[in-house]
Amino acid sequence: MSNYPLSYKLSWLPRFLKPSLRGDVGGFAPIAATLIDPLPARTVRLAFVGDISAIANSSAPRCDSAIAALLGSADLVVGNCESPIVERPSAVLGTWLGTHHAMTERFLGEALAAVGISNEKLVLSLANNHVLDQGVAGFDETIAALKRMGIRTIGTTEDGPVAGLAVGPLGIGLAAFTLWRNADADLFAGRVSMDSDAANWAREAGAADLLCAVPHWGWEFRHFPRAETRALARRLAGQGVGLIAGHHAHVVQPVERIGGTLVAYGLGDFLGTAFATQPWPGRIGGIFVVDVSADAGTKGSIASYRLHPFVRLRAGDHEKLVELTRLEGGMRGKVDGRLNALFPSPAAL
Template sequence: MSNYPLSYKLSWLPRFLKPSLAGDVQGFAPMAGTMMDRAPRRTVRLAFVGDISAVANRRAPDCDPAIKTLLGASDLVIGNCESPVVDKPSAVLGTRLGTHHAMSEGFLGDALAAVGIARERLVLSLANNHVLDQGVAGFDETVAALARLGIRTIGLADKGPVQPVEVGPLTVGFAAFTLWRNAGEDLFAGRVSMTGDIARRRGDGFDLLCAVPHWDWEFRHFPRVETRTLARRLAGQGVGLIAGHHAHVVQPVERIGDTIVAYGLGDFLGTALVRQPWPGRIGGILVADISADAETRGSVVSYRMHPFVRLRAGDHERLAPVEGLEGRMRDKVERRLSAVFP
């Protein structure tokens, strides 16, 4: 079955109710930074969003125009498809309780339109612990549904550890993998990538190598030592940009040489229970500009984390930038962000 240790399972509910700020807080980078002394003439913009699910939404979210503009201006948006895309869930009880995820093709299409993400500019990772929540048939249906929608996917085992995506004049290699699974290894093997062994080789044809790992422990704002060690290994293998998922809360950014690591982007659309405590409603959009000039081709020029909050609005969520909040909620969110980002 799943590969979670017992201590992890026992801590899930307490950490869900009260996300933790414990851990090593040293060595992290600011929320935004510049990596090059001189700006290139031409750049490509990548935007990474967090986990996407319909668990907390019966219909498409409302989205603040600022967030919609930010995503619409990006050359490519990369996210994690946290729920199988099926017309009719097979795990009926688990889906009702929220332990098994599912969303319809119609919901996903409406949600993308609501937040300003064009399908042809979207890449979704299927390398996560929930991808087989509706069984093998649900996994196959998900792959087919995303293909019908014209959405490119990464993290599938049969496509190899790194998948190329053309972004303007650049070829970006995406390596998506999960360290966690909610079902047996026999079901994941051959379907979902579960390895972080993605060493870059000379002549591989990628201008930039990005990792999209489903790692770390949930509801902890600071990554574990093991996660940071893996990040250093990936950077040593030639990965220039890492955007992680699974924690369901925002986590810090680290600079390892010329590599930028965003350990956790939180949820983009709610993946947990509808009445989720407020720290878990903070998400982040990592925007990175990549050089397309011949001399610095594929180098990260600059990055910025754009935090936002998912607010309840009846049967769905409303995505709002932090500066659009008021009163006590804004104070709480800003204090939490200042604790996570130096």
């Protein structure tokens, strides 16, 4: 049984059909900024993408070359694996209806190649509400498939609270958790991390130059984070987390600076996770690119960041990831208007 409150369940369809701009709009940061000026001589580039699923793609997506080049420039790419990786779904009816997610190993491999992400640079979070959509056997199959592909994972109890990775000269700590589950608590227990208290991560996080949280949080199809989500971000910042990149809302959400901590509340979908046909605000995604200093005096500090919006357009049986400069007509105007509502200075793009 899921842990969603009734009000959340009742609001899902209306908000899917018309994503909300309601909420507290104050205190957010620009879409891009330089935080260390002059920039450090040495930096490590991290790129965070949103939810990844095959729901809206019967075949691998297409991708603008500029987006692939941007992802290829990163030293590490982190995303959320929203679909279990199985050859044959066990939840046949739910998978056909779209309520249960699934994708094949072949699809994921072809999709990553299409968007320019190499497996050895990729980390995928499994801490999300859909990870047990194909049961415990599907969860185990997912882990086995990612190991075969050489893709590192975070967000399982096997991974531990914090995964420590050497990224160039930096030690990066990654901690993923989900606040939501679609299955019974006893199925998630011992498999998927739901621990949002960074005080419990202290031992594993100690050696990291930068500790990053990758939460699956908030309410879906709302462009502005709820007060409870912002309060959790402040608590994580106070516990030593320096960078937070969130998922689950399926729409782009703002960026906030909390002291020295940088928060991207929601990056939207990277590959469509709802339905093949989706209202346009849910087709806006973001790639959050963060350059981290590797210089001695500022090692582990965020030097600059930029959220790069893109749009997923239908192209037959799959999606095409399109950068904003390639959009035309009314769609470009609608997307610009939505970004203007979310970011103090979207014109920076």
